[in-house]
Amino acid sequence: MEQEGTTAHQRHGGGTITNALSLFASRLSHHRFADEELRVLEAALSAGGDVAALLSTRSAARKLLRESVAGACAAAAVEGDGARLSVADFFARAFALSGDVESCLAMRYEALVLREAKYSDDLDLHVFHEEWLTFAQDSLDNGFYTIASKAFANALVHIHPSHLDSTNSTLKKNKVNDIRGLQTLAKSLSAQRSVQTQSAEYMKRKTSGVSENCNLHSEKRKLPANLMFRLGIKTRNTQKLLLSRKRNLEEV
Template identity: 70%
Template sequence: MVAAEEEEERDAAIPEPLSLFASCLSQHRFGDQELRVLEAALSAGGDVPALLATRAEARCLLRASAVEAFPATGPVEEDGRRFATADFFARAFALVGDVESCLAMKYEALVLRESKYSDDHHLQVSHDEWLTFAKDSLDNGFYTIASKAFANALAHIRPSHARHLDSANSIQEKDRINNITGLQNLAKSLSAQHSVQTQSAEYMKRRTSGVHEKCNLQPGKPKLPGSSMFRLGIKTRNIKKLLRSQERNLDEI
């Protein structure tokens, strides 16, 4: 009875234009038709505050639904459905302007395709897809993921480069490889700098909250899935912003 009342209160808080889209998400309907429903909801309303409120609520709905749709583990046979779902959420997050979540879902979809459909000409991930994703990740501060994506982009070039080393295109391929390698090195460098800043931010966070615990710097951390790595990146970026704000306030005192 209590759960039903909480659900009714949550549904009542959803703006009217989003009610149909919220219903689609609750029924796990993730397709092109649902994206069109979202587009219509985002353009409904007569004033700017109402549109902004709808967009903000749509982001909350999508984030909650994405967490539910992507459990930490899942059977291998569900990879096809997970890929389609990741693609849906990537496009939906793009519509509501949530760049961080959009990139997380794109990475999830690319990794699934790379591992599951590497032999399928229509579904295998291309060099250009990895390169575009790597540049987007670099521009948005996800340096570790960007470095991995640049490595994948290089892996798609080098076999072709080796086969055509003596061809007229070899110079262009060398230039492409050098450019991507340069971007990858930049991502690695920024990732190393970010790691030092993150440790400082974590210290400031513990000191501010009054919790003084010994840092656990054990090597060999377990590998995280793509979406978890992005969530960790988002968290550390927010802490970094908090640290900078605190430093500015101290300077002004």
């Protein structure tokens, strides 16, 4: 075990991988993606005498995982869909342990899409609307509005029409309406972020000495101050609406 960990430490560079992570790095380099490896990672992330050491290990783990995921997915693609799904699930859980929310959501999305495309007739791997809904809410909560909108749409697709004809059809219809409301909210927040990003880019150009006549796009006028103010108010109101709709959805 010690030899395996030392080899990994040398391979990745002494300044990048801590001693606690060296064994996990070695497992990754040998394409070992099982629960045992996740336990090794979890142990490494909890090792350390102080907060600074823990944060350093966590940062190194995120970097290691990001550097390893592309190669692992490429190798799994050669083996087949089963290997692809296993690797996606492994990295989703590993990124979650390391606190890399964005990468975790990306791998969860890849796994859901793969199951949707390849395992729709498999009772164990079939994707139900609850999974899409959970993923959509997690994406929305963490600010990934565009992907949240797509996931809410997938959740709606997977609610079978027969479910709306049951004895609790009113509750089901209310749930569908709430999901649609959250999807609309995600689209709205995504559009607002796009506008705000363009506005920030405009101000950056302006303060950098670019001509004051420069617009965000050559054919568009710059946003007036009153519109930016209304956008700020709308953002606050939509956040309140998000909390309200989430409570309603949880009560159904």
